Amino acid sequence: MSELRFAVVAGLAAALLPWASCAQAQVYKCVDGGKTVYSDERCSKVQIERTKAEAAPDDADAARREIEAEYLRLKKDDEMARSAADALAEQARQSRAVASPKILPLALSTYTRTGYPKTFATWGDAGVARIMEHERRAALLVAQSPKCDVVALVGLSSRSRAPDNIVSYIDCKNGQRFVVSADELARGRTASESERSTMSDGEAIVMCHEAARMQLKFPSSADFGIFSNATSRVPRTGAILVQADFEALNGFGAMIPQRARCVIAVGGEVSVSITAR
Numbered sequence: 001m002s003e004l005r006f007a008v009v010a011g012l013a014a015a016l017l018p019w020a021s022c023a024q025a026q027v028y029k030c031v032d033g034g035k036t037v038y039s040d041e042r043c044s045k046v047q048i049e050r051t052k053a054e055a056a057p058d059d060a061d062a063a064r065r066e067i068e069a070e071y072l073r074l075k076k077d078d079e080m081a082r083s084a085a086d087a088l089a090e091q092a093r094q095s096r097a098v099a100s101p102k103i104l105p106l107a108l109s110t111y112t113r114t115g116y117p118k119t120f121a122t123w124g125d126a127g128v129a130r131i132m133e134h135e136r137r138a139a140l141l142v143a144q145s146p147k148c149d150v151v152a153l154v155g156l157s158s159r160s161r162a163p164d165n166i167v168s169y170i171d172c173k174n175g176q177r178f179v180v181s182a183d184e185l186a187r188g189r190t191a192s193e194s195e196r197s198t199m200s201d202g203e204a205i206v207m208c209h210e211a212a213r214m215q216l217k218f219p220s221s222a223d224f225g226i227f228s229n230a231t232s233r234v235p236r237t238g239a240i241l242v243q244a245d246f247e248a249l250n251g252f253g254a255m256i257p258q259r260a261r262c263v264i265a266v267g268g269e270v271s272v273s274i275t276a277r
Contacts (some may be wrong), residue, residue, distance in 0.1 A: 002095035080113075102143040103151040108135055122162050131156055131166055138168040138180040140192075147192045159269065167269065181269045183211060197238060199264070201231040208242035208262035211270040221249040234250060238266040245277060 111128050114118050120128055135154045142148050150173045157167040157179055170178040176192045184190040187210055191199070208229075213219040228245035242262040247255045259277045264270050 007138050084094075102142070102148070103139050107139060107151050107154050108132075108154045119156065124163075127163055131160075131168075134166045134180075134182070134185065135168045137185050138178075139168055141177045141180060141185065141190055142170040142172070143186065145178070145190070145192070147152055147176050147195065148178065149174040149176075179268055183214070184268055185271055186214065193266060193268075197266060199240065201240070204231055204240040204242050204262075204264050205229045205244065205271055207264055208244050208260060208272065209246075211262060211272040211276060212244065212246070212260035215272065215274060216248050218249040221255070223247050223255075240264040 018218055070085050111119060111132060116128075119131075123131060135156070139151050139154050143151050148170070151170055153171040154172045155169055155171045160177070161168040166182060168180050170180060172178075176194065178190055178192050209222070213222050216222055224244055224246040230243045232241045233239070234241065240263075242260075242264065244260045244262070245257070247257050247262065250256045257277045258274055260272055260274050262270055262272045
């Protein structure tokens, strides 16, 4: 239907072009007996005022402008329809890319400008593309966990912060929920929220060590002392606090004593700060 309307408007535009062109012929403004008249002939001598005027917009001009406006509107509608179709095609491609017996075909969220206007306004096109890639990888990671029977739904967690901090939630059919951060994707390991609530101090220390190494110039040089770790828990939030002392090479090749302080949230996000000691 849109193509038929587009063709009709284009035909009317072509038919009116000669008419609109003729409407631009030279017009003379004359004053005759106190009345202003317009003519395609020059004013006579008895007509006191004679000025050459541009042709006023007539019916042909108005019709031409209306046709042009309709043409642009239909063109914009077609572009939006193509954009939505492209987004759906990309989502279908990604769904096929994560084809797995443990991932439902429609588990991934479908991000389109029409369906997610706030997400696009906050993250932009490039940010939404990163979100979709993050969710695809997160689904594959969770599918490997024995705690998840089947990945049923994947979406953007409210813990995400534009422009770069993307966190995805993954719900499984057996009721298990996973919250996957960028750090966990980099490590290739995640845990369900029920597992995190019973995380041991030893597991928290290992997560802190790995997060600290990722921030070092020479990660493999980090040497954590066996008795240099301390942990505590925040009752209100359930977060685990870890302090770990270590030595690592700096840019000049010297081993420098340092200290990592980590906050491991129930959702699995690890915040780490490193200072000299």
